[in-house]
Amino acid sequence: MLQQVEDACQSTKTRALQFAAFQVRTRDTLQGDYRNIIGSSPQIFETLKKVDKVANTVVKVLICGETGTGKELIVQALHQNSDRSASEMVSLNCAAIPGPLLESELFGHEKGAFTDAKTQHIGNFERVHNSTLFLDEIGDMPLPLQAKLLRAVETGKIERLGGVKPIPVDVRIVAATHCNLTQAVENGAFRKDLYYRLNAVSISILPLRERQEDIRVLAEHFIEKHGSTVARTVRKIIPETFTCLQNYPWPGNVRELENVLIHALLFAEGNGILPTDLPEEILAFQKPRVNVSEEIHVPENQHTVTVPLGASLKTVEEAFIRDTLAWQGGNRTKTAEILGISIRTLQNRLKDYEISENGSSAA
Numbered sequence: 001m002l003q004q005v006e007d008a009c010q011s012t013k014t015r016a017l018q019f020a021a022f023q024v025r026t027r028d029t030l031q032g033d034y035r036n037i038i039g040s041s042p043q044i045f046e047t048l049k050k051v052d053k054v055a056n057t058v059v060k061v062l063i064c065g066e067t068g069t070g071k072e073l074i075v076q077a078l079h080q081n082s083d084r085s086a087s088e089m090v091s092l093n094c095a096a097i098p099g100p101l102l103e104s105e106l107f108g109h110e111k112g113a114f115t116d117a118k119t120q121h122i123g124n125f126e127r128v129h130n131s132t133l134f135l136d137e138i139g140d141m142p143l144p145l146q147a148k149l150l151r152a153v154e155t156g157k158i159e160r161l162g163g164v165k166p167i168p169v170d171v172r173i174v175a176a177t178h179c180n181l182t183q184a185v186e187n188g189a190f191r192k193d194l195y196y197r198l199n200a201v202s203i204s205i206l207p208l209r210e211r212q213e214d215i216r217v218l219a220e221h222f223i224e225k226h227g228s229t230v231a232r233t234v235r236k237i238i239p240e241t242f243t244c245l246q247n248y249p250w251p252g253n254v255r256e257l258e259n260v261l262i263h264a265l266l267f268a269e270g271n272g273i274l275p276t277d278l279p280e281e282i283l284a285f286q287k288p289r290v291n292v293s294e295e296i297h298v299p300e301n302q303h304t305v306t307v308p309l310g311a312s313l314k315t316v317e318e319a320f321i322r323d324t325l326a327w328q329g330g331n332r333t334k335t336a337e338i339l340g341i342s343i344r345t346l347q348n349r350l351k352d353y354e355i356s357e358n359g360s361s362a363a
Contacts, residue, residue: 031055032081037073038221041211047074047203054201055081060153062138062198063176065205068255071176072136074203078174079132087131090124095140103145104161107152113162125158125169138175138198139184143191150194173198208250208257215246218254222261223273230265237273244275248282318353321346325355 027034027045030052037048054061055078063071072091079089097105100114108123124133135141141149152158153173157166175198184190208215219237227235237245241264250256264277275283320339328334336346349355 032077034077034081037070037077038218039211039214040217041213043206043211044214047205048077050201050203051077052081054078056083058172060172060198060200061174061203062181062201063174063203063205064181065176065178066207066253067178068253069205069207070254071178071205072134074205075132075134075174075176079134079172082132082172084131084172087128089132089134090128091134091136092124093136095137099142099145102141103148106145107148107158107160108163109161110163113160117162120160123158123160125152125171126167128171129169130171132172132174135173135175137177139177139179139181139190143189146191146194150191150197153194153197208253212246215250215257216242218257219245219261222258223265226258226262226265230262233271235265235268235271235273241273241275241278244278244282244286248285317349318355321349321353322355325350 027048030048032052032055034048034051037044039045051074061078063074065071075091076089079085092102092105094102104121104123106123106125108121108126109117111117111120152169155166156170157168159166181190181195181199185192185195208218219242223235223237227233245257245260252259260279260282261273263279264273268274268277275286321335324338325332325335328338332343332346332350336343339346341349
């Protein structure tokens with residue numbers, strides 16, 4: 001195992017150099033700085049090329065992607081590589097704030113505009129004048145508020161709640177969503193005119209399961225990021241563990257991968273992260289792989305046991321004990337010898353699985 005860890009360390013260094021070379025070959029063709037976007041897949045590079053084209057413009061951008069894919073990192077890259085980067089970008093999650101409060105957060109309100117309006121409040125549109133406003137989960141914005149947002153986008157002016165004077169604002173809007181806005185428009189849940197206003201340029205971020213090359217570099221990045229704080233030493237990942245990570249579909253995408261690596265760092269005992277250091281849901285998903293192009297030859301004096309692919313270890317163990325005992329005509333000594341376990345262990349397993357002398361179910 002120590003040799004595996006040492007090999008993994010050397011392999012990681014090699015891949016780090018290869019990744020650095022990749023960055024030089026590809027990202028040096030981009031105008032902006034995208035060091036915070038980790039990934040080596042062609043899909044990520046194509047996304048960055050699109051970001052690079054529109055970063056230093058006033059064009060409105062709609063970013064689409066599943067939860068946890070890193071939409072906010074793309075928004076930050078758009079802002080930091082624009083001429084508005086000297087001013088702070090403001091993010092607002094439209095799904096996390098109730099409708100009436102969201103309207104006040106966006107446009108502000110005058111004193112006395114509603115019961116609890118004790119003082120005047122400056123909204124985010126005014127706060128980010130000459131900067132970028134990121135509207136996350138735009139698909140969850142209530143329809144009445146969508147109409148007011150549309151007016152602000154079209155006119156470049158806003159009105160505070162309770163106010164009568166239009167206020168000009170110069171704001172670059174970037175919106176993001178995890179839902180299908182086209183479907184939302186068809187269902188009447190999102191305004192068509194607002195959709196086309198916000199969707200001057202669309203950038204889609206593929207889920208992690210569709211860009212396998214990024215799993216390795218992201219995992220290594222998270223080990224380096226959290227290794228010194230979560231664990232006693234910065235750890236490496238052995239090849240078998242990478243295989244487990246690449247076999248998993250990652251419904252939570254990059255965010256889930258980061259949490260899995262933090263978990264592994266906490267529970268790893270040695271210098272290398274083993275498959276057993278991963279959370280149970282990752283290990284439970286692993287299935288045996290069979291190369292059907294290879295013939296399997298079983299000697300005539302040996303017995304075969306058939307179990308379904310994807311069967312649990314408990315099912316496999318029960319099948320081996322049951323079939324071996326039946327093959328040996330109920331001889332427990334021979335069965336234990338063939339299975340490589342003690343008689344006592346065999347007796348306990350027979351009791352656990354309710355297996356009779358001849359290998360059938362005791363029941």
